[in-house]
Amino acid sequence: MEDTTKSNNVNKKFILQEQVDINILKEQRREQVRLSFKRFFGNRLAVIGGAIVLLVIIIALFASVFSAYDPYEMSPMEARAELSRAHPMGTDEFGRDYMSRVFYGARISIQVGLISTSVATLFGILIGGIAGFYGKMVDIVLMRIMDAVLSFPTILLAIVLVAILGPSVFNAMLAIGIIYIPISARVVRSAVLANKEADYIEAARAVGKSNFRILFVELLPNCLSPIIVQATVTFADAIIIEAGLSFLGLSAQPPIASWGKMLNEAMEFMRTTPYLAIFPGAAISLTVLGFNLLGDGLRDVLDPRLRRGGL
Numbered sequence: 297m298e299d300t301t302k303s304n305n306v307n308k309k310f311i312l313q314e315q316v317d318i319n320i321l322k323e324q325r326r327e328q329v330r331l332s333f334k335r336f337f338g339n340r341l342a343v344i345g346g347a348i349v350l351l352v353i354i355i356a357l358f359a360s361v362f363s364a365y366d367p368y369e370m371s372p373m374e375a376r377a378e379l380s381r382a383h384p385m386g387t388d389e390f391g392r393d394y395m396s397r398v399f400y401g402a403r404i405s406i407q408v409g410l411i412s413t414s415v416a417t418l419f420g421i422l423i424g425g426i427a428g429f430y431g432k433m434v435d436i437v438l439m440r441i442m443d444a445v446l447s448f449p450t451i452l453l454a455i456v457l458v459a460i461l462g463p464s465v466f467n468a469m470l471a472i473g474i475i476y477i478p479i480s481a482r483v484v485r486s487a488v489l490a491n492k493e494a495d496y497i498e499a500a501r502a503v504g505k506s507n508f509r510i511l512f513v514e515l516l517p518n519c520l521s522p523i524i525v526q527a528t529v530t531f532a533d534a535i536i537i538e539a540g541l542s543f544l545g546l547s548a549q550p551p552i553a554s555w556g557k558m559l560n561e562a563m564e565f566m567r568t569t570p571y572l573a574i575f576p577g578a579a580i581s582l583t584v585l586g587f588n589l590l591g592d593g594l595r596d597v598l599d600p601r602l603r604r605g606g607l
Contacts, residue, residue: 335597342593348586356402365393367400367553376569385575388558389565398575400553405535405583408469408547412534415473417527420480421516427481428488429511439485442478450475454537458546465538465554468547472534483526487519494518521598528591532584539580555580 336342355362371391379386385394427438445453457471491497492515500510541547542556550557555576562572 345589363396412472416476424481424484428485532587
């Protein structure tokens with residue numbers, strides 16, 4: 297009876313200590329989140345980048361609300377109209393409201409960036425995680441395949457893939473995602489190699505956890521910092537590449553409003569109505585700048601060792 301009582305007391309102490317440890321861990325995580333937000337909002341460029349990205353996303357989501365006209369409605373009598381209160385960005389050669397088309401073009405860019413980045417990141421995590429965790433021949437084979445893909449110029453490989461698949465926005469998203477898989481895979485592999493010998497991984501092995509659980513539950517969640525930063529860079533690059541493909545006629549097809557396609561259509565009128573090229577070009581530049589600034593800010597937040605003072 298006395299032994300049972302002692303055993304119960306020991307169990308209660310163990311449970312209480314475990315609960316205390318869990319509470320301490322939760323408090324530490326809350327403190328880390330608070331410090332991360334403080335570092336982010338202390339970096340002015342990161343805040344500016346985040347504000348630009350948020351603005352573009354809002355415009356893309358609510359383009360139909362912000363647009364006073366149907367972006368596909370033609371009005372030949374108002375072709376290439378000057379800037380006015382009715383048409384703040386003028387009209388194109390078909391009389392379509394240019395501001396509405398710029399707003400709807402944001403939808404294409406955000407959609408392309410989101411899908412392309414998701415494809416590149418998910419497959420990059422899978423390939424890079426397996427290569428870094430298992431090593432040896434698995435690592436050699438997978439990384440040599442990734443190196444082979446990386447040996448081709450990015451835009452050239454994108455053009456080849458879209459030419460094979462056929463010109464469309466979906467195929468452009470798929471092609472961009474494919475060409476950025478090797479970059480994401482290399483980033484993930486480096487992070488896995490840096491963490492796979494950590495004490496918590498050894499502890500997971502000691503308690504008999506499977507390799508699958510160790511890799512996807514224990515290891516990869518602790519490699520999210522470089523993955524998130526790389527995703528923002530991929531997002532920005534995807535917008536630029538899609539604009540280039542649209543400019544060449546390999547992505548969005550008429551009458552879809554795409555910033556790259558709008559630049560192509562504006563070439564003929566550069567001397568008489570330069571604003572037809574200025575507005576979509578500025579939209580591309582501003583959006584890419586926003587994602588790059590946001591990526592720099594996230595890098596500073598997620599890896600304080602690289603933190604630079606905010607301007």
